[in-house]
Amino acid sequence: MNRRTTLNSYRERIQRVVDYLWENPERECTAMELADIAHFSHWHFHRIYHELAGETVYQTVRRVRLHRAATRLLRTDDSMEQIAASAHYGSVEAFTRAFGVAYGVTPARFRAERRRASRPNQPLPQKKEYPMDYKVEVIDLPRLTLGTIAHQGDYNGIGQVFDKLFVVAQTHQLITPDTRAFGIFYDDPYTVEESNLRSEAGITVTEAQARDAGLTVREIGGGPHAVLTHVGSYAELDKPYQWLYGEWLPTSGHEAADSAPFEEYPNDPRETPASELITRVYLPLQG
Structure with missing residues (x-):
């Protein structure tokens, strides 16, 4: 196709x-x-x-x-x-x-x-033009087990939850050189009230480690995923999402799978300038 x-x-x-x-x-x-x-x-x-x-x-x-x-x-x-x-x-x-x-x-x-109530244009608008462009790689992501803490509210507030998560992780000695940090985002911020937005901050652990630390066990991955890499401030992440859903997905030949998108954060925002922050946006795809 x-x-x-x-x-x-x-x-x-x-x-x-x-x-x-x-x-x-x-x-x-x-x-x-x-x-x-x-x-x-x-x-x-x-x-x-x-x-x-x-x-x-x-x-x-x-x-x-x-x-x-x-x-x-x-x-x-x-x-x-x-x-x-x-x-x-x-x-x-x-x-x-x-x-x-x-x-x-x-x-x-x-x-x-007695003004005439003309029907507003029903057809969809012409294809939206996006000023930005990104590279997307489709990979087979292994299933990963996370220990997470839930957050409700402005997605930009999830950083505070990550701080709490890393305190728990350090206390239980869960951090290793191979630890990966992910954020899972369940709602569309254009549709859901900001106060009701649901997300989770997570790190890779075993199920037993998560339970011992009082964290929620969550699994992600397992199958094909589109991966978009964004470099820059977390506050600008709405742009790659718009492009991914409006430009790449409809022309990719792929269908989104029935699971939420998530993000990976390879570098530490406490030590990295905002302009150099790396975010990998994962879109689960049907196999």
Whole structure:
């Protein structure tokens, strides 16, 4: 399968989701349901959708519901309370604010002026252009056992969890020259509220070592993985993720496996300038 065919396949699958959202604006769909419609792993669906659709699923749903609300404003005599509720807003005030942002006028004024509620463009945007470019290597990664500590919140705050992890590791004499450090990231930061983002900081250990140290046992790897190497500040890691999901994956001929992406940190941020930090981003692939 060539790059163009693969990209078209990814776009068609995302388009299925967009069509479904337009046809079912009242439904509260789970990420799992939408991923199934597109035949993508739920671990990666939101990132792929964001890059190819140019907006998050939540933004598409909000746009579709506001369009339906605008149509009802023009075609029915339903009350503002009814229309706000049908658009899934808890109050007329919240609906009015959201409608004003999208349409530039209040719902009442929109209705009074009988503006035409033209349907926003449904087709996906043209292929996004990325100013950056990276090299990706597909490798067969052996299965690795980690001892981890969970983190919830801003992904940039996982450094504090790593500090805690290394104190535990040093106390239990788990650090060796072969120790590797990984971060596992379960949620798409464009879709999930920052306070609810889930991640884990981990190091390679045996299962027994992890349990003795009071760490969570987690396994990663085992099969083909795309590996992207980023050099620079951890704060800039959103760029390689955008490129990996929006440019490389849809044209690679590969499908993402049903497990979360993770990162490896070969050098020590306490001793390395931010511009020289190395991060390997691993994307699990179907075998």
